[in-house]
Amino acid sequence: MGVKRSRSEAQVVGDDSMHPSRKRARDERSHKTKPHKAVDLENNTAIKKRARAIERLLAHDPEKLPAHKKRELERELAAHKRRIADAQYKKIRSKMISKYHMVRFFERKKAIRIAKQLEKKLAQATNDDEIAKLREDLHKAQVDIDYAIYYPFMEPYISLYAKPAEGEEEKAAQYLHTERPPMWALIEKTREEGKKALERLQNRRPVEDAEVEGAQDDGKKNSKKSKAKKKEEEEEDGGGFFE
Numbered sequence: 001m002g003v004k005r006s007r008s009e010a011q012v013v014g015d016d017s018m019h020p021s022r023k024r025a026r027d028e029r030s031h032k033t034k035p036h037k038a039v040d041l042e043n044n045t046a047i048k049k050r051a052r053a054i055e056r057l058l059a060h061d062p063e064k065l066p067a068h069k070k071r072e073l074e075r076e077l078a079a080h081k082r083r084i085a086d087a088q089y090k091k092i093r094s095k096m097i098s099k100y101h102m103v104r105f106f107e108r109k110k111a112i113r114i115a116k117q118l119e120k121k122l123a124q125a126t127n128d129d130e131i132a133k134l135r136e137d138l139h140k141a142q143v144d145i146d147y148a149i150y151y152p153f154m155e156p157y158i159s160l161y162a163k164p165a166e167g168e169e170e171k172a173a174q175y176l177h178t179e180r181p182p183m184w185a186l187i188e189k190t191r192e193e194g195k196k197a198l199e200r201l202q203n204r205r206p207v208e209d210a211e212v213e214g215a216q217d218d219g220k221k222n223s224k225k226s227k228a229k230k231k232e233e234e235e236e237d238g239g240g241f242f243e
Helices: 007-017 020-030 044-060 067-124 128-150 172-176 182-191 195-202 207-242
Strands: none
Touching: 044 067, 067 128, 067 172, 128 172, 128 182, 128 195, 182 195
């Protein structure tokens, strides 16, 4: 009577005799992921849930995933992360617009009023020096209007016009000849490129701040990991000493 082979031995023989294409197809079937429902792209919670599921899947055993499937998951994850970032951006943008709406509105109205006064004076002026001075002031008032409109939505708004002291009369000169914030010079320069350039500035994202925050978060995570590892090593060394 022949000796019965163990299951592991039979498996080894079967693997060796199997055609490579059949073996590859079997491996792909064994690592096939379960089909998932289509993600509701209007639901940010569903998008976050799917992104976390993909991250877990890729972190669990990436080497065993077929290459094409891994690429598909990585592309899907990147797309979901962009959607999450866009949703967060829109939420913060809406909050910032609401926060500074009134101050921007009043400063724009004030700048328009000053510009109209200067245009009226300029039309009546005859002295060359006076005309040059009025044109310079009018330019400042026009930049002030664009400042109030196109100041970046995602950045804290810095007011142009200080409130006059109690009992002090409002005059155009006191507003036009005060120091301007750094953003004013950028808006003055951007005006030369046209309205589209001003709109890009208005809607720019604080990318550098996000990258700094991300680096800080990564640093904190790495610091926690290194502390935990050090603690484990100390415990292992201590255990060996008392055995």
